Amino acid sequence: MRSQLRKRSVHVKQNSRVSLITAWVSGAAVIFLAVAPWWMGRGQVSVLMEFFYYLALAQMWNLLAGFAGIVSLGQQAFLGLGGYTLFFLTMRMDCHPLLALLIAGLAGAIVALPGAAAVFRLQGAYQAIGTWVIAEVFALIFLQVQSLGAGSGISLAVSIARQVQIGAVRRDVVLYLVALAIGVLVTAFSYALLRSQTGLALMAVRDNELSARTAGVNSQRLKLMVFVATSCGTALTGALIYLAKLRISPQAAFDINWTSYMLFIVIIGGIGTLEGPIVGTLVFFLLREYLAQLGSSYLIILGALAVVVMLFLPGGIWGTFANRFNISLFPMQRWLVDDGLAEQNQSEVRKIPVATSE
Numbered sequence: 359m360r361s362q363l364r365k366r367s368v369h370v371k372q373n374s375r376v377s378l379i380t381a382w383v384s385g386a387a388v389i390f391l392a393v394a395p396w397w398m399g400r401g402q403v404s405v406l407m408e409f410f411y412y413l414a415l416a417q418m419w420n421l422l423a424g425f426a427g428i429v430s431l432g433q434q435a436f437l438g439l440g441g442y443t444l445f446f447l448t449m450r451m452d453c454h455p456l457l458a459l460l461i462a463g464l465a466g467a468i469v470a471l472p473g474a475a476a477v478f479r480l481q482g483a484y485q486a487i488g489t490w491v492i493a494e495v496f497a498l499i500f501l502q503v504q505s506l507g508a509g510s511g512i513s514l515a516v517s518i519a520r521q522v523q524i525g526a527v528r529r530d531v532v533l534y535l536v537a538l539a540i541g542v543l544v545t546a547f548s549y550a551l552l553r554s555q556t557g558l559a560l561m562a563v564r565d566n567e568l569s570a571r572t573a574g575v576n577s578q579r580l581k582l583m584v585f586v587a588t589s590c591g592t593a594l595t596g597a598l599i600y601l602a603k604l605r606i607s608p609q610a611a612f613d614i615n616w617t618s619y620m621l622f623i624v625i626i627g628g629i630g631t632l633e634g635p636i637v638g639t640l641v642f643f644l645l646r647e648y649l650a651q652l653g654s655s656y657l658i659i660l661g662a663l664a665v666v667v668m669l670f671l672p673g674g675i676w677g678t679f680a681n682r683f684n685i686s687l688f689p690m691q692r693w694l695v696d697d698g699l700a701e702q703n704q705s706e707v708r709k710i711p712v713a714t715s716e
Contacts, residue, residue: 380687388542395531407534407602409643410541412623414595416635417544418588419620424630425552426584427564428477431617432489433592435473435496436466438611440593441600442500448518450505455522459536459597466593470586478581490614497612511607519604533602540598544591549632552690560584561690564630625664628674632688637676 395403415433423429443462447453453461473492480488501509522529551557562570563577571577600606619642627638645663649656671678680686 374686374689376685377687377689388538391538392535395528395534400530403530403534405643407530407537409639410534410537411595411599412619412642413541413635413639414537414544415592415616415620416623416627416639417541417548417632418591418595419617420624420629420631420635421548421551422584422588424624424634425557425560425564426581427567428581428585429486430477430489431486431614431621432491432493433588433620434612434614434616435489435493436470436589436592437596437599437616438493438496438500438606438608439469440466440596441606441611442503442506443593444597444601445506445512445514445606449512449515455518455601456532456536459594459601462597463590463594466596467586467590469593470589473589474582474585477585478578493612493614493617497608500608500611507607509608511605511610513605514601519601522601530602533598536598540591540595545632545636547587549688549690552632556580556583557690622660622664624674626667626674628677628680631674631677631680632690633676633680633686634674638674641675 391406394406398406415437419430419433422433440462443465444455444458447458447461448455476492477485477488500506506512519529522532524532552560559570559575560580562573562575563580567577596611600611623638623642624635625638626641627636628634645660646656649659652659667674673681
């Protein structure tokens with residue numbers, strides 16, 4: 359008996375057969391989407407590009423609120439900042455638009471540092487309102503900047519827009535590929551972060567910050583890292599959005615509806631899951647396709663649907679489905695697998711969860 363026990367060993371497992379299949383399918387889907395502009399119509403390409411940047415925005419808000427516990431109602435501050443930074447660099451500094459995209463993301467990260475000093479002094483609802491106030495301050499500042507159109511906004515010169523074209527690759531195709539890259543990279547970054555030791559610490563802070571700090575986790579440093587990273591990504595995405603739109607104004611760039619859509623997508627799909635924003639973005643686009651012609655009633659329906667989901671499906675569509683069928687396409691939990699039991703019966707492997715994202 360003792361010899362059998364000595365032969366047994368356990369190891370930590372993070373992947374399942376479903377997640378491995380998902381990885382291969384996801385890779386094939388990215389390749390398929392990368393070549394889509396060469397056989398799709400321009401209208402379809404435009405819709406897909408919107409899908410990718412809404413997905414990126416939702417994943418970043420999910421990382422911020424669903425894992426770091428920072429419920430921000432002011433992410434439009436960094437989205438608008440990214441757009442205005444791009445317009446300033448391209449129109450006033452003669453910077454190439456694609457380089458300006460990267461600098462806009464860096465600007466979002468830099469501005470997030472002093473912004474975090476103010477936001478982290480607040481807690482709960484006050485913190486959420488504080489982020490919204492910061493966004494309104496940004497809007498008021500850019501309303502006064504005459505060189506960028508002030509309240510009436512400014513349009514990007516046609517000569518600058520043409521610089522986005524690379525050789526024979528059209529401008530809209532280049533922007534589509536950039537949007538696809540941002541959507542994929544943000545999702546991959548979130549997945550890699552949450553599967554790491556830093557991700558475990560982040561989820562511990564979200565679940566019980568006091569206990570996490572007692573265990574030695576530096577919660578403030580983790581929150582600052584996530585806040586800066588999501589601000590950088592949001593500013594980069596905002597720069598892309600307004601590079602595609604070719605016009606920006608304070609009312610549009612700092613509209614709270616940007617954050618409202620992020621919040622809606624994450625709540626509908628499932629906050630605190632990587633799959634949730636993907637499902638939520640799909641639902642959001644389907645609703646927009648069939649309900650947008652209803653005018654202001656469309657926004658009422660979105661709000662009512664969000665309330666219904668929060669009341670009856672608190673885990674969101676994907677969260678409820680995953681809990682019901684015990685499935686995860688992008689697992690972030692870890693299991694202890696008994697190798698000895700696996701050798702005796704390959705079909706019955708006992709999994710003991712040691713850390714989960716629940």
